[in-house]
Amino acid sequence: MAMPAAAVERIDEWNVDEKQIGLWTDAWRRFRRNRLAVLGATIVIILILVAVLAPLLVQLGILQNPLKQDVANIEVGPFQAGHPLGSDELGRDTLSRLLYGSRISLSVGILVQGIILPIGLAIGLAAGYAGGRIDNILMRFTDIWYAFPDLLFVLVVVSVFSPSLLTIFGAIALVNWVGLARLVRGQVLSIKEKEFIEAARSSGSSPFKLVVKHLLPNSLGPIIVTVTFGIPQAIFLEAVLSFLGVGIQPPTPTWGQMVFDGYQAVYANPTSVVFPALAIGFTLLAFSFMGDGLRDALDPRMRR
Amino acid sequence: MQAAKPATPVVPKMDPVILRVENVYKHFPIAGFGGLAVRAVDGVSLEIRRGEAMGLVGESGCGKSTLARLITALTPVTAGKITFEGEEISSFRGTRLRRVRRKMQMIFQDPFASLDPRMTVGDIIAEPLDNFHMGSGDERHSRVQQLLRLVGLNPNFTNRYPHEFSGGQRQRIGIARALAVNPSFIVCDEAVSALDVSIQAQIINLLQDLQREFNLTYLFIAHDLAVVRHLSDRIAVMYLGKVVETADRTDIYDRPQHPYTKALLSSIPVPDPAVEY
Amino acid sequence: MAQTLLQVEDLHTQFKTSRGVVRAVDGVNLHIDVGETLGVVGESGCGKTMTALSILRLLPDPGKIVSGRILFRGKDVTKMDDEEIRDFRGNDVSMIFQDPMTSLNPVTKVGRQIEEAMTAHNRFTSEQAKTRVIELLKRVRVPAPERRVNDYPHQFSGGMRQRAMIAMGLANEPALLIADEPTTALDVTVQAQIIQLMKQLNRELGTAMMLITHNMALVASLCQRVVVMYAGRIVEEGPVEQIFRSPQHPYTWSLLRSVPRVDELLKDRLVSIKGLPPDLSRLPPGCKFHPRCPFVVSRCKVEEPGLDEVAANQVARCWVLMRNVPEEQVAAAKGLVISREAAQILKEPTGDAGS
Numbered sequence A: 001m002a003m004p005a006a007a008v009e010r011i012d013e014w015n016v017d018e019k020q021i022g023l024w025t026d027a028w029r030r031f032r033r034n035r036l037a038v039l040g041a042t043i044v045i046i047l048i049l050v051a052v053l054a055p056l057l058v059q060l061g062i063l064q065n066p067l068k069q070d071v072a073n074i075e076v077g078p079f080q081a082g083h084p085l086g087s088d089e090l091g092r093d094t095l096s097r098l099l100y101g102s103r104i105s106l107s108v109g110i111l112v113q114g115i116i117l118p119i120g121l122a123i124g125l126a127a128g129y130a131g132g133r134i135d136n137i138l139m140r141f142t143d144i145w146y147a148f149p150d151l152l153f154v155l156v157v158v159s160v161f162s163p164s165l166l167t168i169f170g171a172i173a174l175v176n177w178v179g180l181a182r183l184v185r186g187q188v189l190s191i192k193e194k195e196f197i198e199a200a201r202s203s204g205s206s207p208f209k210l211v212v213k214h215l216l217p218n219s220l221g222p223i224i225v226t227v228t229f230g231i232p233q234a235i236f237l238e239a240v241l242s243f244l245g246v247g248i249q250p251p252t253p254t255w256g257q258m259v260f261d262g263y264q265a266v267y268a269n270p271t272s273v274v275f276p277a278l279a280i281g282f283t284l285l286a287f288s289f290m291g292d293g294l295r296d297a298l299d300p301r302m303r304r
Numbered sequence B: 001m002q003a004a005k006p007a008t009p010v011v012p013k014m015d016p017v018i019l020r021v022e023n024v025y026k027h028f029p030i031a032g033f034g035g036l037a038v039r040a041v042d043g044v045s046l047e048i049r050r051g052e053a054m055g056l057v058g059e060s061g062c063g064k065s066t067l068a069r070l071i072t073a074l075t076p077v078t079a080g081k082i083t084f085e086g087e088e089i090s091s092f093r094g095t096r097l098r099r100v101r102r103k104m105q106m107i108f109q110d111p112f113a114s115l116d117p118r119m120t121v122g123d124i125i126a127e128p129l130d131n132f133h134m135g136s137g138d139e140r141h142s143r144v145q146q147l148l149r150l151v152g153l154n155p156n157f158t159n160r161y162p163h164e165f166s167g168g169q170r171q172r173i174g175i176a177r178a179l180a181v182n183p184s185f186i187v188c189d190e191a192v193s194a195l196d197v198s199i200q201a202q203i204i205n206l207l208q209d210l211q212r213e214f215n216l217t218y219l220f221i222a223h224d225l226a227v228v229r230h231l232s233d234r235i236a237v238m239y240l241g242k243v244v245e246t247a248d249r250t251d252i253y254d255r256p257q258h259p260y261t262k263a264l265l266s267s268i269p270v271p272d273p274a275v276e277y
Numbered sequence C: 001m002a003q004t005l006l007q008v009e010d011l012h013t014q015f016k017t018s019r020g021v022v023r024a025v026d027g028v029n030l031h032i033d034v035g036e037t038l039g040v041v042g043e044s045g046c047g048k049t050m051t052a053l054s055i056l057r058l059l060p061d062p063g064k065i066v067s068g069r070i071l072f073r074g075k076d077v078t079k080m081d082d083e084e085i086r087d088f089r090g091n092d093v094s095m096i097f098q099d100p101m102t103s104l105n106p107v108t109k110v111g112r113q114i115e116e117a118m119t120a121h122n123r124f125t126s127e128q129a130k131t132r133v134i135e136l137l138k139r140v141r142v143p144a145p146e147r148r149v150n151d152y153p154h155q156f157s158g159g160m161r162q163r164a165m166i167a168m169g170l171a172n173e174p175a176l177l178i179a180d181e182p183t184t185a186l187d188v189t190v191q192a193q194i195i196q197l198m199k200q201l202n203r204e205l206g207t208a209m210m211l212i213t214h215n216m217a218l219v220a221s222l223c224q225r226v227v228v229m230y231a232g233r234i235v236e237e238g239p240v241e242q243i244f245r246s247p248q249h250p251y252t253w254s255l256l257r258s259v260p261r262v263d264e265l266l267k268d269r270l271v272s273i274k275g276l277p278p279d280l281s282r283l284p285p286g287c288k289f290h291p292r293c294p295f296v297v298s299r300c301k302v303e304e305p306g307l308d309e310v311a312a313n314q315v316a317r318c319w320v321l322m323r324n325v326p327e328e329q330v331a332a333a334k335g336l337v338i339s340r341e342a343a344q345i346l347k348e349p350t351g352d353a354g355s
Helices: A023-033 A035-059 A094-130 A132-147 A150-160 A165-192 A195-202 A207-244 A255-264 A271-297 B064-071 B094-100 B121-131 B137-150 B167-179 B197-214 B225-231 B249-254 B259-267 C048-055 C082-088 C110-119 C126-139 C158-170 C188-205 C216-222 C240-245 C250-258 C298-302 C327-334 C340-346
Strands: B017-029 B037-049 B053-057 B079-084 B104-107 B185-189 B217-222 B234-239 B242-248 C004-017 C020-033 C037-041 C063-072 C093-096 C176-180 C208-213 C225-230 C233-239 C308-311 C314-316
Touching: A023 A035, A023 A271, A035 A094, A035 A271, A094 A132, A094 A165, A094 A207, A094 A255, A094 A271, A132 A165, A150 A165, A150 A207, A165 A207, A195 A207, A195 B104, A207 A255, A207 A271, A255 A271, B017 B064, B017 B217, B037 B064, B037 B217, B037 B242, B053 B064, B053 B225, B064 B079, B064 B185, B064 B217, B104 B167, B121 B137, B121 B167, B137 B167, B167 B197, B197 B217, B197 B225, B197 C250, B217 B225, B225 B234, B225 B249, B234 B249, B234 B259, B242 B249, B242 B259, B259 C188, C004 C048, C020 C037, C020 C048, C020 C063, C020 C208, C020 C233, C037 C048, C037 C216, C048 C063, C048 C176, C048 C208, C093 C158, C110 C126, C110 C158, C126 C158, C158 C176, C158 C188, C188 C208, C188 C216, C208 C216, C216 C240, C225 C240, C225 C250, C233 C240, C233 C250
Parallel strands: B053 B217, B053 B234, B104 B185, B185 B217, C037 C208, C037 C225, C093 C176, C176 C208
Antiparallel strands: B017 B037, B017 B079, B234 B242, C004 C020, C004 C063, C225 C233, C233 C314, C308 C314
């Protein structure tokens, strides 16, 4: 293509910043400024680190073996006989049980979201983009699913299929995908009519490309936030299951189990219920702060 | 020794009319009211000749934006035919339709909403090239830079995001995108309405230059008769879903026939204090 | 001698942002007399809206009036306390905004909203307000006002909504009505009606008006005096006929020249102002317009001109001034803009289009 005969005006004066401020960089900056969010994120990172490193710590002797029953020191209080947080009714070290329990909690929380994400995305994107009958059918299906009482459903599934880690993942995921699907659909609906989508269509983009290259990246913000908030929800649900006795079976320590055991021994050893309860509470709080911070940081309205 | 003369290929005579809109209707049914519908486009016929710039004016609600979307097949017609370069595109779907888009592009009104905020400027301009599998990665990159230069922007800014640019610059990016695949026909849907007066002038001049250089055909849609006058050879006036008058640009301004055209013309404020508004 | 109603003295309004201090209003002096219509013209980002918001002390965060005085009938608005300012707003000075759809409460009936404007200032009782609303709607030429008071904003067309806004603005008989781009969101035919209406109201009620717009043509229809703003400061001011006939500041001149017009012979190219409006947090030295000025000289790049008198009642902020620019330079800047048809008619040689 030749240059046009009449000189096209060059805009040489650039009032654009020298530094490129990408959208993610901007979000990161905003996140950093929110102290609660940073605190939450830090706690989450520490939790993950600790959960991953727990077996190593046991090998190195820093942490006691959570299954080892120290019969001589049953139900001792904190800082006694080498048990920093005390021991339970079988003499097992509370601290190490807590740390091992975090492995279960975090893996449930994160992996469940990992299952929910593709399901929710697929249904939400399809319903939102296709509209019409497909949308109708998918949404009615979603509504029916939503009508099932969560806890009951999970209890039934787990009871029928025996409480292993896999069935628990599956059960919790099956119950919780609805929220994400609805959210994704809502996002798609609101973005679908924007001019840049029309522009992409007029540039010849196929529907698949529209969904993957345009609709999805522009919906990421709320999706990330929902997934982040979904983690503590799943953790809590698992704790409830364990508390009710239909979660992961002993001797693998889980926080819910520890609360149940501790609650039964609350008069003899009050701290043994406090610690796991605090662990659950703090974890939930940390994820919530982080989620709040992410939501604010990713809010597109804050741009300029 | 004379080489054998190659047989002269028969060049089919190109139809001077590049776009034909025949009795097109677009009705949006109002839910819950039985047969009632919003008659956005109510029986419009017009022809656009190759190489000409056709202006389409009307106020809000007259149906010009809907007509633009019918012509570019972003919305299906309720009735009627739209023929582009000899093909009846109003009946095309899917891949067939997408192929047509290579020759017909659109520039949108809102410079802030017509560029995907999550894509770099380079990707935005290259998207049509990608869709039609034109050129390799490197070739596309140099084409994008060439296009940026063409519209008067710094070719090094392919990695920037739309929010880093002003409204006028974003419109230029939109123009670069529309030109990427060498279309023959461009629909400008209120392409300058959202811009400041001095920037409007820049973009109007740019569009004029590009048309001359690449022999483009334009459908220029606006609500401002004065702006349209600059770019158009012929002008159609729309009111309530119908075209009420079509004429050459001098005729429309000097000898308007339809009362609505006259009303439009007399409503334009003239920057001269001596003239009674 | 005309009585001064509003006097803005050396107003400075700034926004502290992460990119630096944005000097939205940078030393603005203006005045409006009783019953006068003043036009404030400039493109987006020039500070005209911020000036208006400063007058009413309605600046959005993080905007602040850092210095200057705003005297309304002698009283300094910047020093008013909360009660005084509430009394002042909507009563002595009211404002109507660009997009009537977003300025009206969508869930309240229109009549009720106008009533509230009146009862909020305790100037009318509820019953008086109710009757006055109908009168006001009549005055702004809303048909069938008795029925219309019970409608919601979405039941009004764009033009009618703007009329309702004007009615609300006039409800308490303010001495000054500030209109910020009142017709930008409206169709051309409706725009014409609204401007007519404002002219009539100015004549009938004697309300002073400040029309903020980027559309020079509207100013020509409605205003007696005009002020041109650029980069937060005033670059030219004077009576409307004078400014339109002989603008002295190159920006004013360029603005007038870049508007496509229906009443003139068609030009080949519009005069556009090269470059972009400036970043208010990073202004160039010297004259703020110099990077885009077609008649710039070296002095412009280092020293900022003051607002000097260039003719009776006309001031401009420029070292050069249009009347001192030689004809050839002006013609070159216009790009010698005669089309071929016009050249035929005028029997003049066509020039070369383009820079």
